[in-house]
Amino acid sequence: MSCPVYQHDQAMRRHFHEAAAQRGFSVAPAQEAAVERLARLAAELARPAWTFPRRPRDLYVWGPVGRGKSWLVDTFYEGLPTGRKRRLHFHDFFRRLHDGVTGPAARRDGQSAVDSALDDLIGNSRVLVFDEFHAHDAGDAMLIARLFRTLLDRRITLVTTSNYPPAGLMPDPLYHHLFEPTIQLIEERMDVLDVTGPVDFRRVAASQPASGGGRRFATGLCLAPGATALEELALTVPAPTEATGVQAHLRQLPARAVRGELVWFGFDALCETATAVPDYLALAERFTTLVLDGVPPLAEASADGRQRFANLVDVACDRDVRLVLIGSDPLTALPAGQALTRDLDRTASRLAMLRRPDGARPTGPGGQ
Numbered sequence: 001m002s003c004p005v006y007q008h009d010q011a012m013r014r015h016f017h018e019a020a021a022q023r024g025f026s027v028a029p030a031q032e033a034a035v036e037r038l039a040r041l042a043a044e045l046a047r048p049a050w051t052f053p054r055r056p057r058d059l060y061v062w063g064p065v066g067r068g069k070s071w072l073v074d075t076f077y078e079g080l081p082t083g084r085k086r087r088l089h090f091h092d093f094f095r096r097l098h099d100g101v102t103g104p105a106a107r108r109d110g111q112s113a114v115d116s117a118l119d120d121l122i123g124n125s126r127v128l129v130f131d132e133f134h135a136h137d138a139g140d141a142m143l144i145a146r147l148f149r150t151l152l153d154r155r156i157t158l159v160t161t162s163n164y165p166p167a168g169l170m171p172d173p174l175y176h177h178l179f180e181p182t183i184q185l186i187e188e189r190m191d192v193l194d195v196t197g198p199v200d201f202r203r204v205a206a207s208q209p210a211s212g213g214g215r216r217f218a219t220g221l222c223l224a225p226g227a228t229a230l231e232e233l234a235l236t237v238p239a240p241t242e243a244t245g246v247q248a249h250l251r252q253l254p255a256r257a258v259r260g261e262l263v264w265f266g267f268d269a270l271c272e273t274a275t276a277v278p279d280y281l282a283l284a285e286r287f288t289t290l291v292l293d294g295v296p297p298l299a300e301a302s303a304d305g306r307q308r309f310a311n312l313v314d315v316a317c318d319r320d321v322r323l324v325l326i327g328s329d330p331l332t333a334l335p336a337g338q339a340l341t342r343d344l345d346r347t348a349s350r351l352a353m354l355r356r357p358d359g360a361r362p363t364g365p366g367g368q
């Protein structure tokens with residue numbers, strides 16, 4: 001016999017508290033409303049669709065970096081007792097959509113390539129969790145609008161996280177108007193939950209050595225060249241003979257070394273040449289440790305190099321790749337208050353999780 005519906009929200013609530021306890025923390029006051037709403041959603045989704053005349057309302061969870069948004073929606077996702085669910089990360093969504101649009105199975109039954117790629121992404125799911133929703137250009141606007149329409153047409157529930165309140169999406173004034181219809185749709189159709197609490201949990205964790213919730217990303221390092229941690233981790237500097245090409249998305253990238261699940265690149269080879277998110281995702285699928293040497297202070301990198309690096313950090317964090325940065329602390333010497341890269345505070349929050357064996361404190365926007 002299946003559980004009465006109300007038991008599903010209790011089970012989900014319990015699941016949240018157990019998941020937090022396992023990681024050594026408790027649900028924060030600013031997260032309580034989201035836990036409550038996600039627990040209710042779990043109960044709504046547990047009902048057969050025909051007993052539920054209206055589709056459950058979608059959820060839009062937003063707040064500044066490190067407030068536990070991804071943890072909330074990932075924990076919800078794990079705890080949902082259905083196979084009909086999908087979780088997508090923003091970068092992954094665009095990569096898969098792009099592959100679908102340009103790949104061999106692009107056209108089917110007269111459907112547009114975008115629609116059939118969306119079909120493949122969504123499958124038969126009843127709920128879609130979409131982490132780190134943001135939009136920066138006209139292409140994003142078109143694809144996201146299409147995604148929303150498809151989800152609504154198919155009565156699929158969307159749970160999304162973002163660093164932006166809906167009205168702040170697509171901040172570039174050049175493109176903002178293109179996104180206004182989608183913002184309106186979000187405000188009408190989604191319950192918007194603000195989880196802005198007083199602390200960035202990543203920075204709190206960074207000040208407590210041994211924390212990190214068992215994530216590989218949190219075992220990453222930020223090292224000065226020649227630092228002793230190089231030997232401790234058997235990270236001997238690659239010999240020239242170890243140089244090799246590594247297949248990324250649609251191209252070979254020149255690595256300084258490949259050692260089992262570790263790949264070693266120079267910053268310039270990965271971030272100052274025309275690489276893109278699909279390349280980083282391909283690397284994250286194959287390697288568990290990514291070493292990047294020759295890292296400059298980001299203020300000295302090119303604008304594209306900074307953006308690529310920010311995307312690389314996003315992908316490494318989401319895919320739980322250990323990142324070892326050798327060179328300057330990338331966030332040093334950033335001019336105060338200057339947005340050198342879109343969403344740089346997200347990068348700074350993630351980089352705060354890397355250990356600095358010399359005891360240096362992470363720097364950068366929001367650093368303490």
Ligand SMILES: Nc1ncnc2c1ncn2[C@@H]1O[C@H](COP(=O)(O)OP(=O)(O)OP(=O)(O)O)[C@@H](O)[C@H]1O
Pocket residue numbers: 023025026027028031063064065066067068069070071072132161162163201202205212213346349
């Ligand atoms: N209540 C809490 N107390 C302490 N740590 C927490 C709490 N909630 C989440 N965390 C931890 O804080 C870290 C950051 O959480 P998470 O990645 O979910 O943040 P986020 O809001 O998604 O940030 P971003 O906007 O940068 O993506 C994770 O290691 C997570 O396990």
Ligand SMILES: [Mg+2]
Pocket residue numbers: 069070071131132161
């Ligand atoms: Mg997140």
